[in-house]
Amino acid sequence: MSGKITVFDLEDFFNLSSDLFCIIGQDGFYQQVNPAWEQVLGWKAENLIGHPWLGLVHPEDITISHLPTEPQQQLHWDSRYLHKDGSYRWLCWSLSTSQKGLIYAVGKDISQQLRRIEALQTERESLYNLLNQxxxxxxxxxxxxxxxxxxxxxxxxxxxxxxxxxxxxxxxxxxxxxxxxxxxxxxxxxxxxxx
Known part of the structure; x- marks a missing residue:
């Protein structure tokens, strides 16, 4: 049994992940996306390839620094991202650039976690209001x-x-x-x- 990773193993990893994987060109446009995009956000690959990655980020969450520009540069940030149904989901992003200038991005849907945090904050506020009485x-x-x-x-x-x-x-x-x-x-x- 060999410990070497083959191109097929990497493709499996890319295609089987439940996280959003994508490759973005130097121009900021999608070049490749994995199937999780359709499962999480409803977008098929043909809806995305050739379109700008930042085009689906909520306008209030966009800043110029959200795409890495230097080789091997890494960025991490959270933003709302457009679902095909018109709603937004909160995603946690990790982006890095290759030596060739391609941007590799991994997004994780954190919407449910944020809803749980909001629910806990609401419960805490209700408790504090009760204690204040x-x-x-x-x-x-x-x-x-x-x-x-x-x-x-x-x-x-x-x-x-x-x-x-x-x-x-x-x-x-x-x-x-x-x-x-x-x-x-x-x-x-x-x-x-x-x-």
Missing amino acids: LPAFLYLQPKDYGVGFYNQRFREVFGDPSEKRCYEAIAGLKQPCPECPTFRVFHSNAPQLWE
């Missing part, structure tokens, strides 16, 4: 004496703790409290009650 003050205490998350009631009682340590914001001290119940939690790993 509580009549009791609430805050998160990291071990570095900063003040992590804090709710609206905390701000009403102690003011804005931004750029302050917990002992400054809560007790008005210049150094950590000698018997801080919060730090007893860190040391004992047990809940503490205090007033």
Whole structure:
């Protein structure tokens, strides 16, 4: 069994990948695309070959620097890319140039990941809004004496703790409290009650 990669192996790799592979000429036009383009974005090879690669990038995401120009130069960026149905998908791109000036680009659809991130952010905002409605003050205490998350009631009682340590914001001290119940939690790993 030989460990050598043949041209056929490379073609298989190019054609079987679920990522978008393409070769772009020095003029910025498609020269070759793999079948994943049709699966991910609905575009067949004949729709793309001879057309500009940047032509399908969302206009707000285009900058002059998005195609590498120097040999062996590599670029990485995210952009919205036009689906054949008229919608846009978020793609993460890796581009590099060959010695001959061809641009090799690999795109990965990250739309679903971004939707999950947005959903988590929405959930977090909903939780923060709920915590801001509580009549009791609430805050998160990291071990570095900063003040992590804090709710609206905390701000009403102690003011804005931004750029302050917990002992400054809560007790008005210049150094950590000698018997801080919060730090007893860190040391004992047990809940503490205090007033």
